[in-house]
Amino acid sequence: MRFETLLIVGGGLIGSSIARAARAKDQCKTIYIADTSEAACKSITELGIADGVADGHADHFAAQADLVILCTPSARLATTAMNLMPSLKAGAVLTDVGSVKGHLVQALAGRLRKDIHFVPGHPIAGTENSGPEAGFAELFEKRWCVLTPPKGTNETAVADLIAFWKGLGSLVEVMDPSRHDMVMATTSHLPHLIAYTLVGTAIDMETVTNKEVVKFSAGGFRDFTRIAASDPVMWRDVFLTNKTATLEMVDRFIEDLTALKRAIRWDDGDMLLDNFAKTRDIRRRILDADKD
Amino acid sequence: MRFETLLIVGGGLIGSSIARAARAKDQCKTIYIADTSEAACKSITELGIADGVADGHADHFAAQADLVILCTPSARLATTAMNLMPSLKAGAVLTDVGSVKGHLVQALAGRLRKDIHFVPGHPIAGTENSGPEAGFAELFEKRWCVLTPPKGTNETAVADLIAFWKGLGSLVEVMDPSRHDMVMATTSHLPHLIAYTLVGTAIDMETVTNKEVVKFSAGGFRDFTRIAASDPVMWRDVFLTNKTATLEMVDRFIEDLTALKRAIRWDDGDMLLDNFAKTRDIRRRILDADKD
Ligand SMILES: NC(=O)c1ccc[n+]([C@@H]2O[C@H](COP(=O)([O-])OP(=O)(O)OC[C@H]3O[C@@H](n4cnc5c(N)ncnc54)[C@H](OP(=O)(O)O)[C@@H]3O)[C@@H](O)[C@H]2O)c1
Ligand SMILES: NC(=O)c1ccc[n+]([C@@H]2O[C@H](COP(=O)([O-])OP(=O)(O)OC[C@H]3O[C@@H](n4cnc5c(N)ncnc54)[C@H](OP(=O)(O)O)[C@@H]3O)[C@@H](O)[C@H]2O)c1
Numbered sequence: 001m002r003f004e005t006l007l008i009v010g011g012g013l014i015g016s017s018i019a020r021a022a023r024a025k026d027q028c029k030t031i032y033i034a035d036t037s038e039a040a041c042k043s044i045t046e047l048g049i050a051d052g053v054a055d056g057h058a059d060h061f062a063a064q065a066d067l068v069i070l071c072t073p074s075a076r077l078a079t080t081a082m083n084l085m086p087s088l089k090a091g092a093v094l095t096d097v098g099s100v101k102g103h104l105v106q107a108l109a110g111r112l113r114k115d116i117h118f119v120p121g122h123p124i125a126g127t128e129n130s131g132p133e134a135g136f137a138e139l140f141e142k143r144w145c146v147l148t149p150p151k152g153t154n155e156t157a158v159a160d161l162i163a164f165w166k167g168l169g170s171l172v173e174v175m176d177p178s179r180h181d182m183v184m185a186t187t188s189h190l191p192h193l194i195a196y197t198l199v200g201t202a203i204d205m206e207t208v209t210n211k212e213v214v215k216f217s218a219g220g221f222r223d224f225t226r227i228a229a230s231d232p233v234m235w236r237d238v239f240l241t242n243k244t245a246t247l248e249m250v251d252r253f254i255e256d257l258t259a260l261k262r263a264i265r266w267d268d269g270d271m272l273l274d275n276f277a278k279t280r281d282i283r284r285r286i287l288d289a290d291k292d
Numbered sequence: 293m294r295f296e297t298l299l300i301v302g303g304g305l306i307g308s309s310i311a312r313a314a315r316a317k318d319q320c321k322t323i324y325i326a327d328t329s330e331a332a333c334k335s336i337t338e339l340g341i342a343d344g345v346a347d348g349h350a351d352h353f354a355a356q357a358d359l360v361i362l363c364t365p366s367a368r369l370a371t372t373a374m375n376l377m378p379s380l381k382a383g384a385v386l387t388d389v390g391s392v393k394g395h396l397v398q399a400l401a402g403r404l405r406k407d408i409h410f411v412p413g414h415p416i417a418g419t420e421n422s423g424p425e426a427g428f429a430e431l432f433e434k435r436w437c438v439l440t441p442p443k444g445t446n447e448t449a450v451a452d453l454i455a456f457w458k459g460l461g462s463l464v465e466v467m468d469p470s471r472h473d474m475v476m477a478t479t480s481h482l483p484h485l486i487a488y489t490l491v492g493t494a495i496d497m498e499t500v501t502n503k504e505v506v507k508f509s510a511g512g513f514r515d516f517t518r519i520a521a522s523d524p525v526m527w528r529d530v531f532l533t534n535k536t537a538t539l540e541m542v543d544r545f546i547e548d549l550t551a552l553k554r555a556i557r558w559d560d561g562d563m564l565l566d567n568f569a570k571t572r573d574i575r576r577r578i579l580d581a582d583k584d
Contacts, residue, residue, distance in 0.1 A: 124511050128575075143510055173507075186493075186500045188511025194490055195512070197549045198483060199571040201541070204548070208478045214577045215465075218435055219416050219480025220487070222578060223515045229575035232568035239556045239564060249493070250553045254546060256496070257489045261542045264531045272531060276524035279491040283420075283521035285506045286514060 002160040003093070004029045007065035009058060009080055011035040011044045013127065014097050015071030016135030019049045021168040024137040032065065034058030035132075036072075043132045059087035067164065069121075070096035075237045078107035081118075090115040093157045097123055099184065099234070101148045101177035103241040109150075117157030119149045122180065123170060124188070128229045141169035148177040185245035190253060192235055193246065195227035294452040295385070296321045299357035301350060301372055303327040303336045305419065306389050307363030308427030311341045313460040316429040324357065326350030327424075328364075335424045351379035359456065361413075362388035367529045370399035373410075382407040385449045389415055391476065391526070393440045393469035395533040401442075409449030411441045414472065415462060416480070420521045433461035440469040477537035482545060484527055485538065487519035 006022055008015045011033040019031050034054040035041050041055040054061055062068060062084050072080050077098050088094065094116050098104055101120050112118050125143035127134060145165040149158050162172045175183070202213050202221065213221065239246050263271040298314055300307045303325040311323050326346040327333050333347040346353055354360060354376050364372050369390050380386065386408050390396055393412050404410050417435035419426060437457040441450050454464045467475070494505050494513065505513065531538050555563040 124508050126511075144508055146508075183500050183504050183508055184511060186497055187505055187508045187513040190493070191490060191512035191516055193552060194486060194516075194549070196568050196571055197545060197552055198486055199574055200567055201482070201545045201548045202478050203570060203574060205478055205541075205544070208475050210574065210577070212475050213479055214574065214581055216416050216436055216438075216475055216479045217578050219418075219476060220483035220519055221479040223519060224483055224486075225571070225575040225578055227512055227515060228568075228571040230568075232565050232572070235568055236561050236564040240559055240561060243556055246556060247553060249497075250549065250556075252497070253489060253493045254549065254553075256493045257486070257542065257546065260485060260489055261539060261546075264535055264538060264542075267532055269528050269532060272528040273524050275492055276488050276520075276522075276527055278495060279488055279517070279520040280524070282491055282495060282502065282506065283517040285502070286509050286517055289506055 001026070001028060002163050003027070003067035005032070005065045005067075006030065007032045007034065007058065007061045007068045008050075009034045009068065009070050009084070010072035011040055011050070011053075011132050012071065013130050013134045014123065015069070016044065016047070016049060016132040017137065017139040018069060018071065018097075018168065020135055020137035021140055023049065025167050025169065027164055027167040028067070030064075032058070032061040034061060040132050047132060049132075058084065062087040063089055065089060066092055067161070068092060068094045070094070070098070073234060073237060074098040074100060074104070074241060077104050081108060082111060085113055085116070088113065088116050091117070093117045093119060093161055095119045095121045095161055097121060099188070099238050100242040101180045105148065105150060105177045117154045119147055119153060119158055119161045120177065121145060121147045121161065121165070122184075123165070128226055128231075130231050138169070140165070143170055145170040145172050146180050147172060147174050148180050149174065181242050182245045185242055185249045189238055189242055189246050190249040192227055192230060193239065193250065194253070195224040196235070198224050199228040293318070293320060294455050295319070295359035297324070297357045297359075298322065299324045299326065299350065299353045299360045300342075301326045301360065301362050301376070302364035303332055303342070303345075303424050304363065305422050305426045306415065307361070308336065308339070308341055308424040309429065309431040310361060310363065310389075310460065312427055312429035313432055315341065317459050317461065319456055319459040320359070322356075324350070324353040326353060332424050339424060341424075350376065354379040355381055357381060358384055359453070360384060360386045362386070362390075365526060365529060366390040366392060366396070366533060369396050373400060374403065377405055377408070380405065380408050383409070385409045385411060385453055387411050387413045387439075387453055389413060391480070391530050392534040393472045397440065397442060397469045409446045411439055411445060411450055411453045412469065413437060413439045413453065413457070414476075415457070420518055420523075422523050430461070432457070435462055437462040437464050438472050439464060439466050440472050441466065473534050474537045477534055477541045481530055481534055481538050482541040484519055484522060485531065485542065486545070487516040488527070490516050491520040
């Protein structure tokens with residue numbers, strides 16, 4: 001056991017899942033959760049997934065914690081970190097689960113206590129649901145968790161956090177924050193933006209009713225609606241904080257779509273075929289990776 | 293039983309699924325399948341899903357069939373219909389399963405025998421796999437099947453075909469061909485084009501490797517790869533035959549995406565939030581519809 005006492009700040013989908021997994025996999029002795037939402041605190045208490053719940057100030061828990069995981073909405077991660085800073089125990093590891101890393105690392109650069117080890121993180125796992133009830137212990141099982149420690153971070157702290165995530169069932173990768181943000185813009189942020197757009201475009205069609213859209217959604221549309229049902233606030237923040245990478249991906253996507261559109265207009269079947277054939281291989285590789 | 297003898301032309305995913313379902317649900321006495329692919333015929337024979345299999349010419353089967361369902365790739369539907377025309381039994385119902393309807397109706401307009409009842413159809417059901425082995429009897433269960441009979445079509449023929457599809461477990465809706473093509477452009481064709489584009493854009497990123505794309509696909513990308521693994525030939529044909537509706541949808545989509553892109557660039561969080569919030573309702577309605 002690398003960390004005896006764990007403090008989770010923000011006990012929603014991700015935070016409560018970490019609490020459940022840490023307990024189930026015996027990754028710490030004591031689990032505290034702090035959440036500013038009264039309803040969330042009530043629910044966390046009822047679920048019995050923490051040894052102590054703080055509604056609002058968490059300084060007394062922070063002073064005891066060997067590992068603090070920030071699981072608040074991403075827009076509040078930096079402020080939450082700075083507010084807790086004075087209370088943290090010397091030598092504690094501070095991490096987070098935010099979906100964008102460069103922005104947070106920049107916001108905290110040079111503002112952290114020297115005796116605290118900050119190792120930013122991002123578990124690539126989630127659902128379209130929010131809140132403590134939505135969490136479950138298996139969420140991180142065989143999912144990647146990316147850590148983006150700044151240069152010079154204490155190696156033991158990084159190793160301990162890697163061991164913790166592996167203990168929850170995750171696979172762990174260490175990456176540069178800006179690389180993380182570019183990879184995620186490709187595999188997560190652009191897909192979400194596209195899904196939101198597509199569902200919106202369909203809703204706005206004057207000649208096709210929403211009833212028809214619902215009725216005939218099995219033709220492909222349905223898969224997009226699950227992604228487009230994700231938390232709007234979280235995704236607004238993701239796009240605004242990972243702006244550069246997102247905009248680059250959107251531009252490339254529009255270019256590629258425009259090229260396919262042109263091929264359709266000019267009956268260039270070969271061009272369409274070439275493009276549609278090359279995407280199958282990735283699916284096969286993803287399914288193969290599942291088997292490993 | 294409305295139809296004693298059934299001929300399925302093209303025994304791939306859709307055709308073989310119809311054969312399986314018609315047998316399982318006792319919707320006809322005799323099932324013949326014709327397929328130009330030798331491998332498919334061999335597989336159909338081995339699977340034992342037909343009472344007779346024709347490799348190539350199906351005129352002898354066509355002469356006996358009360359219902360003929362064309363399940364070939366969509367680009368060949370019109371030619372296949374015209375080739376079979378002389379052999380068909382007087383009074384037979386001729387239908388198809390093609391994903392685009394306006395194009396086929398136009399291609400056959402005025403060319404059909406007067407004693408044949410042509411009722412175009414499209415089951416909104418499928419998977420990303422092809423071939424006889426990929427089929428299964430439950431494919432149409434609780435899925436919509438749209439029929440687009442031209443004005444003046446014999447009403448008994450339409451009623452019989454509706455009863456047949458309902459017998460396979462489908463829900464049936466009758467629609468105008470051009471309305472069908474617009475609804476499908478929205479709920480199926482645009483989603484497929486977008487999925488192909490998105491997966492292609494990700495593959496082409498120089499700064500993100502395909503290995504990384506596969507590894508971190510759980511963040512949203514994964515769902516797109518299933519759709520983008522659909523049959524390239526079939527989808528090329530869908531876009532080229534449903535060109536007008538597809539191009540209109542692509543233009544609307546690009547407009548909407550460009551507006552969101554602009555909101556990201558100018559930090560217009562409210563605009564993003566409004567757009568992301570409105571898409572959740574459709575998901576809820578789709579899940580509600582599942583329960584019915
Ligand atoms: N959901 C995913 O798929 C996913 C995946 C990977 C990473 N993440 C990241 O995980 C983080 C949390 O996401 P989530 O889906 O778990 O959200 P969630 O279910 O909405 O939970 C967040 C919880 O934190 C509370 N909170 C807000 N501000 C706080 C503060 N200053 N101190 C303590 N608690 C606070 C919220 O209360 P209120 O409701 O009152 O605000 C809420 O109960 C985000 O940074 C997100 O980027 C999410
Ligand atoms: N897949 C879906 O999700 C889906 C959903 C709804 C509707 N549809 C429609 O269903 C139709 C069939 O799709 P599918 O997915 O079942 O395709 P499939 O699995 O590829 O099967 C088509 C079969 O028809 C054969 N064939 C080609 N030309 C023929 C001809 N002239 N006479 C007899 N057989 C012929 C093909 O042989 P070869 O391999 O030698 O060409 C193949 O065995 C298409 O029109 C499509 O638009 C598909």
